Amino acid sequence: MNKQPKYRQVADALRREIDNGVYPPGSRLPSESELSTRFEASRNTVRSGLNALVSEGLIFSSQGLGYEVRKHEVFELNASRFENLTFPQNGDAYNTDVTNAGRHPTQTFRVEVTPATDYIAGRLKVDVGSTTVLRFCHRFVDDVPWSTQATYYPDWLVKEAPRLAEPGDIAEGTTRYLAAAGIAQVGYFDEIATRMPTPDESRLLDVGAGVPVLLWTRTGYAGDKVIRCTITTFRGDLNRMSYEIGELPARIEGARP
Amino acid sequence: MNKQPKYRQVADALRREIDNGVYPPGSRLPSESELSTRFEASRNTVRSGLNALVSEGLIFSSQGLGYEVRKHEVFELNASRFENLTFPQNGDAYNTDVTNAGRHPTQTFRVEVTPATDYIAGRLKVDVGSTTVLRFCHRFVDDVPWSTQATYYPDWLVKEAPRLAEPGDIAEGTTRYLAAAGIAQVGYFDEIATRMPTPDESRLLDVGAGVPVLLWTRTGYAGDKVIRCTITTFRGDLNRMSYEIGELPARIEGARP
DNA sequence: TGCATCAGCTTGTACCAACAAGTTGAGCAA
DNA sequence: TTGCTCAACTTGTTGGTACAAGCTGATGCA
Known part of the structure; x- marks a missing residue:
C-alpha cells in the first residue's frame, strides 16, 4: 500500500x-x-x-x-557582453539585444529622486537615506512583461552629469553620456540571486504563483568610485543569464536544452 | 468594502x-x-x-x-574567482571557500558512467546518448544540505585522463590533474537559471515549497574543445552568485543587504 | 446575417466536520 | 533523579457543501 x-x-x-x-x-x-x-x-x-x-x-x-x-521559451542574456566595456553600443543595449533576437521590445520609463535603501547605499558606498536618482524601466517583449530595471546614481555623480536627473531618455545611452562627461565605467560587479516574487513584482511581471524571479544587481565602477547600481528583475521562467570568462572559441553553442 | x-x-x-x-x-x-x-x-x-x-x-x-x-543568511559565491584560471587552487575550490567563511563543509561523492542528455550533449558537443563520465557531489555546510554538483566529462577526454573515471577523489583537484595531462582549461561559459525544485531536488537540498533553486552550468573549454560541463544546483534562499568584470577596486563591499 | 442571452461547463472562494500525526510539557512511577 | 505515559496543543489530510465568477458555444430573436 x-x-x-x-x-x-x-x-x-x-x-x-x-x-x-x-x-x-x-x-x-x-x-x-x-x-x-x-x-x-x-x-x-x-x-x-x-x-x-x-x-x-x-x-x-x-x-x-x-x-x-506552462511553456518555457527561454531568452538568454549574455551579461558579460551586455554592455561591452571596450565598444559601448550606441543607445540602449537591451533594445539591440531583443531586436537581434527577432522580437519586438517596448518599455515605459520614469525618473525620480529617492533616498537610498540599505541595499543600494551599501553598494553605492553612500549613507543610508542619502539622495539618489533612480531611472526606472519596465520592459516588454512582444507585449509580454519581461523585466524591470532600476538604476540608482549617487548624488555627487548627478552634480557632474545633471542630465541623469532629467525626465527624458538619454539618446546616446547613459554609459556614453557619462564617458563624455569624463566618467568612464571601467568595471562591474554583478550579483545574481533568486526568490519568489513580491506582490508588486507579481503585478509588474505578470507572474503567477510558482514562478521565481531572477535578480541581477550590477554595480558599476570608475576607478575607486561607484557610479551606479542597476537592479534588474526577470521572470525566472523566461530568462537565463550567461557569462564568458577567459578564452573561448568564436562560436559557442548557446544550445537550447 | x-x-x-x-x-x-x-x-x-x-x-x-x-x-x-x-x-x-x-x-x-x-x-x-x-x-x-x-x-x-x-x-x-x-x-x-x-x-x-x-x-x-x-x-x-x-x-x-x-x-x-524564514531566516535568510546568504552565502555569496564569487563565480569569476571560484576557479582561478591563472592560479588554480590546490584541491577543491568549494572546500576552501566554505572553510574561509568560517563554516564546516562536508560532502558525499560518486562517480558513474551515463549517457548524455540533450542538455549535456549540446554543451559538450557530443551526440545525445553518447558515453560520459559523471562525477557527482552532494555538499553540506554545517550539516545543512547546500548544493549538488554534477560534472560531465566527454568520452574522448576520459581516454586521455583515465583517473576521471575512477571512483575515488582526485586529491590535487581535477583541474590540476587535467592540466598535468596536457589539457589546460583556458575559458568558461557560465549559464545561470532559476526554477522551482523538482521533487528529487527538494529531497536532496531539503527545500520545502516556496524556495526556488539556482542552476549554474559551467562549460569548460580548452581551445576549441569542450572538456567538461558542470551543473550546480543551489538552494536559492541561501545562495547568491557574483562576477567581477573589468577593472575593480581591491576591496568590494560584498555588503549584506 | 448579426447580435444578445443563457445554459452548462470551468475554476475560485468559503465554510463545516472529522480524524491523523507530530511536539511539548506536566505529572506520575520507579 | 530518571524515565515513561499521556493530555493538550500544533499542523496535515480528506471528505463534504454551497455559491461566485469566468468562459464558450448553442440558441433564438431582430
Missing part, C-alpha cells in the same frame, strides 16, 4: 505524465471533476495536488478555462 | 507584519486557530492565506510546531 498522501499521488502522477509528454506544453489538463473521478478523490484533494504543481511552476490555471501546462 | 478575497487579506496582513518586524525572522506566527479568531475566518481560509506565504518562501510550517518566519 502506498503511504503517500492522496493529493501527493495525484501531483506525482500528473507530473510524470507531463514529463512524459502525455500533456505537452500548452495543452490543457482534464478538469478537476474528471480528475476527481479518475483518482477517486474529492475535488478538494485533487485541487491540493494541482496546487502543488502550480507551486512548482509546471502548470497554471485560469478561471473558467482550466489548467494548462 | 474590501473586494479582495478573505484569504488574501490574511496573507497581506501577515506579510506586512512580517516585513515590519512584528514577526522577525526565526519567530513563530500565532496558531491557525488564533488567526482564525483574529480574522474571523474559518481554519481553511486562514490556511489558504498561510499557504500563499509559504509559496512566497516567507514562512514555513512544521507539523506539531507551527509556522515560522
Whole structure:
C-alpha cells in the first residue's frame, strides 16, 4: 500500500505524465471533476495536488478555462557582453539585444529622486537615506512583461552629469553620456540571486504563483568610485543569464536544452 | 468594502507584519486557530492565506510546531574567482571557500558512467546518448544540505585522463590533474537559471515549497574543445552568485543587504 | 446575417466536520 | 533523579457543501 498522501499521488502522477509528454506544453489538463473521478478523490484533494504543481511552476490555471501546462521559451542574456566595456553600443543595449533576437521590445520609463535603501547605499558606498536618482524601466517583449530595471546614481555623480536627473531618455545611452562627461565605467560587479516574487513584482511581471524571479544587481565602477547600481528583475521562467570568462572559441553553442 | 478575497487579506496582513518586524525572522506566527479568531475566518481560509506565504518562501510550517518566519543568511559565491584560471587552487575550490567563511563543509561523492542528455550533449558537443563520465557531489555546510554538483566529462577526454573515471577523489583537484595531462582549461561559459525544485531536488537540498533553486552550468573549454560541463544546483534562499568584470577596486563591499 | 442571452461547463472562494500525526510539557512511577 | 505515559496543543489530510465568477458555444430573436 502506498503511504503517500492522496493529493501527493495525484501531483506525482500528473507530473510524470507531463514529463512524459502525455500533456505537452500548452495543452490543457482534464478538469478537476474528471480528475476527481479518475483518482477517486474529492475535488478538494485533487485541487491540493494541482496546487502543488502550480507551486512548482509546471502548470497554471485560469478561471473558467482550466489548467494548462506552462511553456518555457527561454531568452538568454549574455551579461558579460551586455554592455561591452571596450565598444559601448550606441543607445540602449537591451533594445539591440531583443531586436537581434527577432522580437519586438517596448518599455515605459520614469525618473525620480529617492533616498537610498540599505541595499543600494551599501553598494553605492553612500549613507543610508542619502539622495539618489533612480531611472526606472519596465520592459516588454512582444507585449509580454519581461523585466524591470532600476538604476540608482549617487548624488555627487548627478552634480557632474545633471542630465541623469532629467525626465527624458538619454539618446546616446547613459554609459556614453557619462564617458563624455569624463566618467568612464571601467568595471562591474554583478550579483545574481533568486526568490519568489513580491506582490508588486507579481503585478509588474505578470507572474503567477510558482514562478521565481531572477535578480541581477550590477554595480558599476570608475576607478575607486561607484557610479551606479542597476537592479534588474526577470521572470525566472523566461530568462537565463550567461557569462564568458577567459578564452573561448568564436562560436559557442548557446544550445537550447 | 474590501473586494479582495478573505484569504488574501490574511496573507497581506501577515506579510506586512512580517516585513515590519512584528514577526522577525526565526519567530513563530500565532496558531491557525488564533488567526482564525483574529480574522474571523474559518481554519481553511486562514490556511489558504498561510499557504500563499509559504509559496512566497516567507514562512514555513512544521507539523506539531507551527509556522515560522524564514531566516535568510546568504552565502555569496564569487563565480569569476571560484576557479582561478591563472592560479588554480590546490584541491577543491568549494572546500576552501566554505572553510574561509568560517563554516564546516562536508560532502558525499560518486562517480558513474551515463549517457548524455540533450542538455549535456549540446554543451559538450557530443551526440545525445553518447558515453560520459559523471562525477557527482552532494555538499553540506554545517550539516545543512547546500548544493549538488554534477560534472560531465566527454568520452574522448576520459581516454586521455583515465583517473576521471575512477571512483575515488582526485586529491590535487581535477583541474590540476587535467592540466598535468596536457589539457589546460583556458575559458568558461557560465549559464545561470532559476526554477522551482523538482521533487528529487527538494529531497536532496531539503527545500520545502516556496524556495526556488539556482542552476549554474559551467562549460569548460580548452581551445576549441569542450572538456567538461558542470551543473550546480543551489538552494536559492541561501545562495547568491557574483562576477567581477573589468577593472575593480581591491576591496568590494560584498555588503549584506 | 448579426447580435444578445443563457445554459452548462470551468475554476475560485468559503465554510463545516472529522480524524491523523507530530511536539511539548506536566505529572506520575520507579 | 530518571524515565515513561499521556493530555493538550500544533499542523496535515480528506471528505463534504454551497455559491461566485469566468468562459464558450448553442440558441433564438431582430
